[in-house]
Amino acid sequence: MTQPLRIATWNINSLRLRLPLLAGLVEALDPDIICLQETKVPDELFPHGALPELGYPHNVHAGMKGYNGVAILSRRPLTHITTAPDWCEKGDRRHIAAEVQTPSGPITIHNFYVPAGGDVPDRVANVKFAHKLDFVAEATAWFRAHPPVRSVLVGDLNIAPLEHDVWSHRQLLDIVSHTPVETEGLLAWQAAGFVDAVRKFVPADEKLYTWWSYRNRDWRASNRGRRLDHIWTTPDLDPVGHMVLTEARDWQQTSDHVPVCVTLAI
DNA sequence: ATGGTCGACAATCGA
Numbered sequence: 583m584t585q586p587l588r589i590a591t592w593n594i595n596s597l598r599l600r601l602p603l604l605a606g607l608v609e610a611l612d613p614d615i616i617c618l619q620e621t622k623v624p625d626e627l628f629p630h631g632a633l634p635e636l637g638y639p640h641n642v643h644a645g646m647k648g649y650n651g652v653a654i655l656s657r658r659p660l661t662h663i664t665t666a667p668d669w670c671e672k673g674d675r676r677h678i679a680a681e682v683q684t685p686s687g688p689i690t691i692h693n694f695y696v697p698a699g700g701d702v703p704d705r706v707a708n709v710k711f712a713h714k715l716d717f718v719a720e721a722t723a724w725f726r727a728h729p730p731v732r733s734v735l736v737g738d739l740n741i742a743p744l745e746h747d748v749w750s751h752r753q754l755l756d757i758v759s760h761t762p763v764e765t766e767g768l769l770a771w772q773a774a775g776f777v778d779a780v781r782k783f784v785p786a787d788e789k790l791y792t793w794w795s796y797r798n799r800d801w802r803a804s805n806r807g808r809r810l811d812h813i814w815t816t817p818d819l820d821p822v823g824h825m826v827l828t829e830a831r832d833w834q835q836t837s838d839h840v841p842v843c844v845t846l847a848i
Numbered sequence: 849a850t851g852g853t854c855g856a857c858a859a860t861c862g863a
Contacts, residue, residue, distance in 0.1 A: 595854080595855070595863085596855060596856075599855070599856095620855090620863090622855070622856065647856085647857095648855090648856050648857070648861090648862090649856080649861090649862070649863095698862075698863055700862085700863090701863095710862090740863095795852085795853075795854095795863095796852085796853040796854045796863090797851075797852040797853050797854085798852080798853090799852080835854095837854095838853090838854075838863085
């Protein structure tokens with residue numbers, strides 16, 4: 583029996599600001615691989631110095647000034663995979679992929695930061711919403727054309743697809759992140775070859791959130807959360823456990839998202 | 849119905 587492979591995902595909302603918080607993530611989850619979104623750091627300013635001493639000497643990253651940005655940190659060597667397109671041809675650093683070797687064979691990891699989509703759920707009135715829908719449609723088409731094998735797709739997908747992925751299904755049906763056009767689009771993307779790994783462990787009729795707005799006075803008391811962060815795997819992989827690190831929402835100067843983790847038998 | 853709070857980066861924009 584070999585050691586399992588643990589993969590975490592976190593929208594860190596500024597890698598440089600919250601670099602010290604990564605130690606808490608490592609202590610709580612002990613991940614082999616950490617996928618980050620909203621790193622908000624250009625590649626030339628990526629904080630290479632601090633990561634090896636944290637236990638993650640290997641990384642791939644795609645950043646830009648001020649917005650977006652994704653990175654994969656790893657204890658094991660990574661191979662940067664560059665076969666995917668520049669989604670919506672915007673050059674906006676919302677995806678990075680890498681391959682990691684395991685005793686049972688290579689595993690491909692896709693790390694996504696899907697556009698949030700603005701406030702108005704109308705593709706004509708709101709170009710950000712159109713971008714979000716186009717991004718999801720393009721990703722769906724790409725994975726249909728390139729069926730994934732031994733792959734994990736993680737990230738801040740900015741859509742809560744199931745009724746109990748939001749605090750009130752009825753009240754959020756017209757709120758960006760939970761509109762039918764988005765949730766149907768996300769589930770179609772997932773059906774292009776993936777299974778929702780976290781919902782294997784948490785039944786669909788149980789509330790589960792990974793994000794709570796900064797704007798709530800007391801996020802825990804109001805508990806108006808949404809599950810925006812996801813881990814999907816292809817059916818040929820074997821998830822054996824999961825964790826949603828809700829306590830991270832109480833860390834000093836933390837992100838509005840909390841880390842999510844899945845353990846794979848390899 | 850509205851406003852509430854963050855981060856980046858230097859007046860707002862994006863979330």
